[in-house]
Amino acid sequence: MSTSAAAIRRYRSRSLWLDQLPDLQVRPALAGDDDAEVVIVGAGLTGLWCAYHLLEATPRRRVVVLEAETAGFGASGRNGGWCSALFPLSWPRVARLHGAAEARALYAALCDVVAEVGAVCRREGIDAGYHRGGTLTLARTPAQRDRIRAGLAADAELGLDTGTWLDPPEVERRLRVPGVLGAAFTPHCARLNPAVLVRGLARAVERRGGVVHDRSPVREVSPGRVRTPLGTVRAEHVVLATEAYTVRFRELHRRVLPVWSLMVATEPLPESFFAEVGWAGCETLTDGRHLVIYAQRTPDDRIAFGGRGAPYHFGSRITDAYDRHDPTFASLRAALAELFPALGDARTTHAWGGPLGVPRDWHPSVGYAPTSRIGWARGYVGDGVAAAALAGATLADLVDGRDTGRTRLCWVQHRSPDWEPEPLRWLGVNLAARAAATLDHLEARGRDLALLRRGLEGLTGA
Template identity: 55%
Template sequence: MSELRPTGFPLWWEGYAAPSPAAVPPAEALPSQADVVIVGGGFTGLWTAYYLLRDAAHLSVLVLEAEHVGFGASGRNGGWVSALFPLGADALAARHGASPTRALLSELRHTVDEVGDVIAAEGICEAGYAKGGTLCLARNAAQVARAKADVAAGAVWDTGTLWLSSPEATERLAATQILGGTWNPHCARIQPRALVEGLAAAVRARGGRIAEGARVASAAPGVVTLSDGTRIRAGHVIRATEAYTAGLAGLRPRLAPVYSLMVATEPLPHSTWAEIGLAQREVFSDYRHVIVYGQRTLDDRLAFGGRGAPYHWGSAIRPGFDQDATVFALLRAALRELLPQLGDVTFTHAWGGPLGIPRDWHPSVGYDASARVGWAGGYVGDGVAATNLAGRTLADLVTNRRSPLTALPWVNHRSPSWEPEPLRWLGVNAGLRLAALADAEEARTGRPARLARLLSALIGH
């Protein structure tokens, strides 16, 4: 079959919002004040509102979203509810100590189940939560070395990562060139936009207000100002803007927006799935340097994504950047090479969007009690579960409730700012290029790439 022309419309949005929603003013007049004003209607903002309203129902909570809920990464991502943290445990321990690192990793593992519990409690069955774990394949000798290092680190830090032999990995996913792999139980598959919509409904049911089409120009202590000049007084202000943080006044150096793109197939017949695997709805990846990720969707498609799209000068975010024909072609080719059982299957969707990367690859959640301003983000693509943990933590911080969450080492962590242009543009795109070159070197030699050392030096971990 011939492949359909990419539309830029995410698979996850089918049945929800229009492909190019217009940021029109809210239909109803906005309140002039609220106890908590949250900027951003993605996972971070909605989880924060949910837990505030659940645990402090007397608070008035207003969520402001420039487009529609889930317009950003929350409605475009790969749908992994994982316990992954972008910075490795050894690096975390070097900064914060072993015991705080163990506490954070343990809470992330618990968070995977917490998300599932909320989905069940709120009846968000459309989210398709299935805890099948993460399968990561090793397809050359260099990848085997990284996989076994991952298993060794997992034994030290109790992450639950297990080594799979070639037959064991192939039984889960019948891909080509499998030399082995790893499996970690602490991950679930979801339909991300369905979870966003379910959370938004739960927030509204508890009395929270969500204003879509409310574009924020600045978020300062005590006041949030919209692009049309409307000012809303706020007892507490929460920034939950992830990659879009760069568009808020004075915050451009905080996070670099880097694009990740995805493609999806038509629904596959049961006979094809019998050949491919993923019977437990495992999400999957491999140990290449250019990150790829996939899942078997609720309607039996393959959704597959990866990095590789360029960073744009000045941390620019534009709708046209969601489309990169070269990267889409590479993703389709990579998936066909991985799973030749797909044959001439049609690819029906291709889309993308930005994610937020802090300079040190260290996500954070924080709250300035004197200014009554909180924030969370910088998840580097590992945010579907981490946003839940951030929302619970922000709820505790706003209500001045000391808890084990508020003592976790990512709380009030301050990442350094990104370098000014042109250094930022050169550095981020050099890192993307080095990752691709390192993969090519390893495919050719079978040995760990020398270029990988340059990549680690460039990104700082």
């Protein structure tokens, strides 16, 4: 099947990263019925890491990946490119749920996988601009400073080294941003170009004998069988790797909530800009506000800058139109200019967004049901780049029945409650976003609404 120029334009327009690919080739769709040992639904990072590890364990076995659009079309080709050991729940909350030793084991596995992603990029010739410069979490208000320091202390009490506190002069040696009261630094993060990673993985899967079909939307999943409009794949094992898009399967509709994260990217910036702000270490960058922002210095010296705040859409609907929300783009541009006054008139050349999957308890999970032989991993909120690599490797272990350190991690077989029916979801989620923005606004003016803050922290577990 040839793919029209309009479809390629649509794929490129999903993100800076997809737009920058020198060629965006779309693979043939599944045409007719097929048999496989494992069929994977979704060619994002979760699905492709799972395929990669299955084929690493047993090369040339029959692994088929079915993708509704093209590899990396979802969050995996659009994200902020933080390959980090972050987890959506705070570690004390993970420890309360599963025990301190389990929290430590999961954190250690996430730290290891940050390095492992870099090793695979080198081994497979994936030139994703992987650079392990760590993360700076800036404190720019006293409330942010107190919150960040309290978080580091609580993690340290559990025996987790999630960062070191830097006083303003130490921050300035790395990065010069106005109004900084200090920062937490962790080495466990690499910036990368996510579209190059996900599409490079698809090629690595194919080199090992796996098959990837683009433009093959799965309409129905049942034990041993998945159906697309043009054919059915029968397989011993089925893996669902559809993250936010999981809501499109009627029976799984309330398992996650599709929440949009939006991004803008500047044009490549001149040396004079970096002479003024520093940032030679290419640390990924955020601060302590509630309505998350995140930035990276890209391999081609742009700033890719993202954040939350775009609305949730009634009924968990997902369409291309929701990837753009002008008020959120305007807030992102304003936040970027405020952090980096040295940008002056620099243009933003790209603005995009995408849905990520949020479980009701903000707890990502990996699972496999031995009776139906259906596996899944989902619900990474905004922390899925490294986590999907760990989840994909774990799914491969589960499918093959291997009992490994990975399969004993506390997110395996975790079951999140379902989201409430509408209109409760719509009301609750949009109110929470409004509350986060209000808290940030008050904190920037030296005020706090402790009750609202505790309510929000209770809801998100962050």
